[in-house]
Amino acid sequence: MSTVLVIGAGGVSSVAVHKMAMNAGIFTDIHLASRTKSKCDSIAASVKQRTGVEISTYEIDAEEVPAMVNLIRKIGPSLVVNLALPYQDLPIMDACLEAGVDYLDTANYEPKDEAKFEYKWQWAYHDRFKEAGLMALLGSGFDPGVTSVFSMWLKKHKLKTIRQLDILDCNGGDHGQAFATNFNPEINIREVTAPARHWENGEFVETPAMGKKVEFDFEQVGPKNMYMMYHEELESLARFIPELERGRFWMTFGDQYLTHLRVLENVGMTSIEPVEFEGKKIVPLEFLKAVLPNPGSLAEGYTGKTCIGTYVTGMKDGQEKTIFIYNNCDHAETNKEVGAQAVSYTTGVPAMIAASLMLQGEWMKPGVWNMEQFDPDEFMNRLNQYGLPWHVQECDKPFEK
Numbered sequence: 001m002s003t004v005l006v007i008g009a010g011g012v013s014s015v016a017v018h019k020m021a022m023n024a025g026i027f028t029d030i031h032l033a034s035r036t037k038s039k040c041d042s043i044a045a046s047v048k049q050r051t052g053v054e055i056s057t058y059e060i061d062a063e064e065v066p067a068m069v070n071l072i073r074k075i076g077p078s079l080v081v082n083l084a085l086p087y088q089d090l091p092i093m094d095a096c097l098e099a100g101v102d103y104l105d106t107a108n109y110e111p112k113d114e115a116k117f118e119y120k121w122q123w124a125y126h127d128r129f130k131e132a133g134l135m136a137l138l139g140s141g142f143d144p145g146v147t148s149v150f151s152m153w154l155k156k157h158k159l160k161t162i163r164q165l166d167i168l169d170c171n172g173g174d175h176g177q178a179f180a181t182n183f184n185p186e187i188n189i190r191e192v193t194a195p196a197r198h199w200e201n202g203e204f205v206e207t208p209a210m211g212k213k214v215e216f217d218f219e220q221v222g223p224k225n226m227y228m229m230y231h232e233e234l235e236s237l238a239r240f241i242p243e244l245e246r247g248r249f250w251m252t253f254g255d256q257y258l259t260h261l262r263v264l265e266n267v268g269m270t271s272i273e274p275v276e277f278e279g280k281k282i283v284p285l286e287f288l289k290a291v292l293p294n295p296g297s298l299a300e301g302y303t304g305k306t307c308i309g310t311y312v313t314g315m316k317d318g319q320e321k322t323i324f325i326y327n328n329c330d331h332a333e334t335n336k337e338v339g340a341q342a343v344s345y346t347t348g349v350p351a352m353i354a355a356s357l358m359l360q361g362e363w364m365k366p367g368v369w370n371m372e373q374f375d376p377d378e379f380m381n382r383l384n385q386y387g388l389p390w391h392v393q394e395c396d397k398p399f400e401k
Contacts, residue, residue, distance in 0.1 A: 168307070
């Protein structure tokens with residue numbers, strides 16, 4: 001019997017909880033908590049309607065460690081699955097240590113007042129979790145998460161070494177909105193407007209945000225413009241693939257999205273610096289989040305597919321090989337299954353799979369770990385089993401753009 005406490009009530013959380021309920025043999029008792037209990041209640045009602053499973057819901061401020069500890073002790077979970085905001089990672093980890101429970105998240109910690117995405121704050125918890133006999137698994141979404149597991153599976157089965165690695169994230173869907181983000185607008189816009197960084201010859205190289213654009217022909221989507229960005233899995237991949245010469249991350253954006261984003265940036269609406277308005281301090285980006293469409297509301301009528309994968313060049317038996325390993329996910333199909341668009345689905349399903357591996361003891365080791373540090377095979381099997389089938393394509397040449 002496994003009791004799990006999920007923190008957060010956004011689109012990713014909704015997918016993860018629905019998929020947990022569909023696998024009640026593993027997740028026998030599911031609890032959901034968020035700052036806004038009504039959002040939890042809405043997810044619970046959908047889960048009940050679709051699966052017949054009852055979900056217990058709670059109101060919690062995840063940044064309040066004593067309150068989190070009390071809630072964890074009240075519920076007694078085997079695992080806390082953190083699907084809340086990245087700012088809340090460290091308080092939730094602190095609460096897990098104090099309450100004596102394992103931890104999982106999908107995105108690394110970032111300070112609220114600075115768009116800085118690094119694992120160092122969470123890696124610093126390794127000894128404390130190890131000494132407590134507890135495990136923390138970081139970055140268990142798609143990117144980060146699946147793309148890292150893709151890389152390690154290729155290294156185990158197809159390549160002896162990896163020289164170059166490019167993560168390609170394409171959303172070829174259409175939600176019909178003039179401007180919207182597919183996950184939390186606050187996090188999405190901070191990520192997109194931050195300077196790009198990529199790994200090259202043993203160090204990170206910084207370039208202007210959205211400064212490098214290339215076109216790529218994605219499977220089941222077609223040609224799309226994609227832009228080089230920084231994403232946290234580059235840090236862990238560079239650490240756990242020591243021979244890596246170059247690692248980059250790319251994401252597609254349409255012209256309409258970029259036009260709106262530039263206007264918002266130019267008038268200061270993407271700033272995270274507080275401004276005074278009618279005697280109150282407000283953060284423009286937080287206000288923008290409040291007026292933009294909720295990503296969870298985009299699912300109905302969303303058409304098209306995603307294509308996310310890892311394009312890798314390395315050596316096997318003295319020969320250089322290039323392989324693209326990827327997944328396609330259909331927005332309409334994920335909405336039909338769990339009432340969510342594919343971007344939420346591709347993050348929520350891996351979180352559920354990683355949680356299942358921890359609860360069943362497949363991935364269980366005291367300390368703080370990344371996805372790259374565990375055997376990839378069973379995780380890859382479960383991607384196929386639970387709705388994210390993957391494909392391996394041998395390519396003629398390295399990704400040299």
